[in-house]
Amino acid sequence: MRLRSKKSGFTLIELVLVISIIALLIMAVGLTSGIRENAKVHSASESVKALRTAAESYIAGGNMTYTGITVAGLQTSGYLPAAFSATGSNPWGGNYAIDPNTDANKVDISLTGVSASAAARLSALFANSAAATSYASETWTITF
Numbered sequence: 001m002r003l004r005s006k007k008s009g010f011t012l013i014e015l016v017l018v019i020s021i022i023a024l025l026i027m028a029v030g031l032t033s034g035i036r037e038n039a040k041v042h043s044a045s046e047s048v049k050a051l052r053t054a055a056e057s058y059i060a061g062g063n064m065t066y067t068g069i070t071v072a073g074l075q076t077s078g079y080l081p082a083a084f085s086a087t088g089s090n091p092w093g094g095n096y097a098i099d100p101n102t103d104a105n106k107v108d109i110s111l112t113g114v115s116a117s118a119a120a121r122l123s124a125l126f127a128n129s130a131a132a133t134s135y136a137s138e139t140w141t142i143t144f
Contacts, residue, residue: 037118040091040092041091041118041121041122041125043091044090044091044092044111044118045122045125047090047096048109048122048126048142050080050084051071051074051080051109052107052109052144053079054074054079055069055074055098055109055144057077057079058073058074058079061077065100065105066104066106066107067100069098069099069100069107071084071097071098072086086098090111090112090113090114092111092113092114092115092118093113094111094112094114094138094139095110095111095112096109096110096111097109097110098110106131106144107143107144108142108143109141109142109144110139110140110141110142111140111141112139113138114135114138114140115138118140119133119140120135122140123135123140129144130142130143130144131144
């Protein structure tokens with residue numbers, strides 16, 4: 001009678017399958033975070049466009065300069081929806097702000113809590129339409 005030895009462990013095929021599944025999961029998580037960041041940048045750019053349009057409507061409404069412009073004032077005048085929130089509402093959890101530039105004929109729109117990579121991507125999106133963009137201390141500012 002022959003004795004069979006019982007070897008325990010994984011076969012090479014089982015190890016390859018497990019490693020492949022783990023690699024796929026890691027790639028999926030990496031892609032998902034990239035998709036989320038793209039969505040945040042897109043959402044922020046749409047809000048910046050809405051603020052810019054509201055600011056241009058402010059000027060078209062009879063104001064000669066951007067002096068005195070605020071988010072609350074734009075909402076009261078009907079240039080921004082009442083539901084627009086400037087506090088803690090940008091995609092990174094920061095604030096939106098709109099202020100007159102040192103040149104009262106230009107307006108600055110700022111977002112706080114923005115990462116450096118997101119700021120670079122936002123600046124690239126507005127490269128052809130903005131007078132200037134800047135980034136410092138997690139605050140991205142665009143001038144129109």
